[in-house]
Amino acid sequence: MAAVPGVRRSELADALRACRTAFVGVGLMSCMINLLYLTGSIFMLEVYDRVLPSRSIPTLVGLIIIASFLYAAQGVLDMIRNRILGRIGTALDEALNKRVFDTVVRLPLLIGSRNEGLQPLRDLDNVRSFLGGMGPSAFFDLPWLPLYLAICFAFHVMIGVTALVGAIILVGLTVVTEFMSRQPAKDAMGLAAQRNDLAASSRRNAEVMVSMGMTSRMNQRWSEANEKYLVGNQRASDVAGGLGAVAKVLRMMLQSAVLAVGAYLVIHQEATAGIIIAGSILSARALAPVDLAIAHWKSFVAARQSWQRLTRLLEQMPAQTMPTQLQAPTSRLSVEGVAMVPPGDQRLIVQDITFALAAGNGLGVIGPSGSGKSSLIRALVGVWQPVRGKVRLDGAALDQWSSDMLGRHIGYLPQDVELFGGTIAQNISRFDPEATSDGIIAAAKEAGVHEMIIKMREGYNTQVGEQGGALSAGQAQRVALARALYGNPFLIVLDEPNSNLDTEGDEALTRAIRAARERGAIVVVVAHRPIGVEAVDQILVLRDGRMQAFGPKEQVLAQVLQPRVTPPAPIKVVSEGGVAKS
Template identity: 50%
Template structure:
């Protein structure tokens, strides 16, 4: 993938966040111009009332001025409502376009070592930006460029009044910048502390049964409370800074408004200003400073929205691709693992190094080895969950990255070590949320794993909701439904990580039968197991130790039961023995 092409793709995808907004922004600028011109109505009305209607004593003049002012105020309110509705629609459109992309990253982040809380933050970022667009903040930003209109009007009344109002606007703007500079670091720390607090809360909720059964829920709560105290302290400091600047700005604005009245009175006494101009200058100065005051009041949401937008932009860039892979024929020949090295995302620690083997269609391979040796890392590399640092995993000669993701997904069946089911029905879980109803395929996958009878005994059969994480059924039932999901659609490569960890004898028999059926139809099966019963139907066995493939060959050459055949039969769960020093040379076996 050419770096130049990738950079262009990232720039293009980042631009999608603001695509089509230029015309809308021009429209909003024009609307804001009309709103701010019409906002002079109050000043002009007061000046005409005091200088014309009162001095002439004409009721007709007062009524005419009042009617004109009322009409102009209605127009201003109408344009203001239009602007608010447009901004609200922009927020909704932004959510519509970006929320699915953010959710896609939410799905991807945990497999790269991020916590669920960090992953879900992308969704909250979309909410933050949408809420800001629908609030008062954008209106204040659109009004800021029109402050010179009011300053010019006040200057026309008297230069001194214009200079006083301009000075106040500059001071208030400097206060806003000072608030941003001082609060930025603490706001960042407060955000990180909020993530840490939420991560602890999510971890405690996930382990609720353990906390209750072993009686350390209180200590877990105390751990959360400590993290919460840190967050509250940082949040309070950030709020104190912003609140102090806001309060000072509010007082300064009140002082400035009074100063305008006082200076206007002085100029009137000197005969340089009319009584109506005093009121007009006061109303205009208040309107001139209102956008600054609103900007200060909405500065915290604005900063949060800006940070959220930056993270969302990074999110879109992270998904950028220079080219989309071309659709390839469904794989049917072989799986080749070519000297792959895999590092843990985030830490960069090498977990698997220089692993190579080949498997042909219709064969099953068992992967054994001590805990922490790298078996699950191999599974994640074979399924494309973790990228390889070096080397390649190939299906029919093509690297996994060369397959469109959905096409590769149809060719792969995966049963993880910890089976998690979606908060959906049994049918939706097995069919992988297929958009097209495929009852025959769902039933075939369930029958292959021996759970069809179990499913039809559920309250609503295949349409039974499983609840969050599939907690409505037992661990063994979840594992077998997860296996049916892995087999759905007749995938070419089926990878299982500890597939019998929660199965009883009947479930293990069904697993062995399913593996035999997969081999018979030409699929490749990779099984990671500690219990030898899961390896009954495999043809070859690989041994992973300390991140290395230390042996690979026919099953009867790698696994030797402890004792004789009689002892092996007598043992309820015979364990495969694996000498620390292999009695044969490491060699690559092509099967």
């Protein structure tokens, strides 16, 4: 199919289009399989019309041999067709799984927490599972229904009419199934996502739930969510299962009706006995794909909805293009009139921030809670995109870099530290497969965490556990600091890096900031405690999302920390001699 000018084709459709050769093969095999399905009807026709009247055993043996060979060929072709369909699903997954995973990662940065979590990955699984199941086979067999009906008409018009009426009824039932199952299946999918999100959040906050006596209440919420899901899922299953049962009963009734019509024709000597059986088998076979399609309609509807969601998602989040690779930044960070809006929100939380830092500068960002400090540094590292203004490294805006290339020049320690399952060495090296031991140890030493690591039982090979659960909060924060320093990045951004540190950790943090500045890096630190800004030379004060002050540390701190309330005048006391004393 030729592409329409100006219309962007779906990535999913393109991935399936790449498998068109396999689909052509499946179509040809479906042709052969459906022709071979005639084996049973022809065999019964020959037995009743030739073998029984002639009583010829050699003819019967010959028919059995031929039928056995054809049945075997049909089974082999059916097996190959199913395997090809399964591999089409696998090929689709291989073509898109990285793109879908990328959208899962990027989606919260664009629309905030109001996203579907891991739903895109589940959608891809639904599409792949459907392609590898029996559903597509039914749709490939449906176009052959007219062939079977034509053969029924060739036997006799009345047999053909009976089969045609049955086909019309079942096709109508398929249309009814489509309309009745669409909304229940959609509702069940949404309820399943809500239930899964509740389970995941409860698992992450298990300590809070147990320690604060929230387990029973959260259990009740889970029960309510699960009950809604079960009701919705049962409604979808009832619709699909009920219509499937009706279709099966109608198909059996049709088979009996064809037998009755055949018997009537034989009584009136308008057909042979073999036509009775052959017509019954053919009519049943003609409607078998319709029956199979109805039975798998629930999975078809789920796959179609998943396909539509994935198509919309991939269109909204196109693949990132690889820009021209720029030289590593070495001299300057500039922030030009930056204004920030949280993903999925419309409220400005950072407005008109402008400043510049040179290589070797250290900036401390201070201000009350909610003043926009964390939002600003998310813009500095390229996590959030400003709605106005630009953040530049050596004059190049951050959006001129690919995220992978930009990440090599940035070290980031977020406020909420979370490590990945793996070893300490892997987490420090950012899971770089080409990381060297020297580079990992150098980052650990710069962060002052090398001695702590080698005292562990397995040293750098210690498993940190899921979300870093095997380490204390302070240990995890220090390992995350080493991760931020790995590779000697030019821009290092630390959001409250000492929130979980003891005195030893604070001293190591100060040494790390000074060492990074001495080698020419720019360090930005968000802090609530004075120890956090001890090693910087510049201070930025934020209040209500606006820049209140910026400049050399001593000058700004003197301005910000000066008393705001005029001290009371000395109280004058009059002595007995009439002399005023203060």
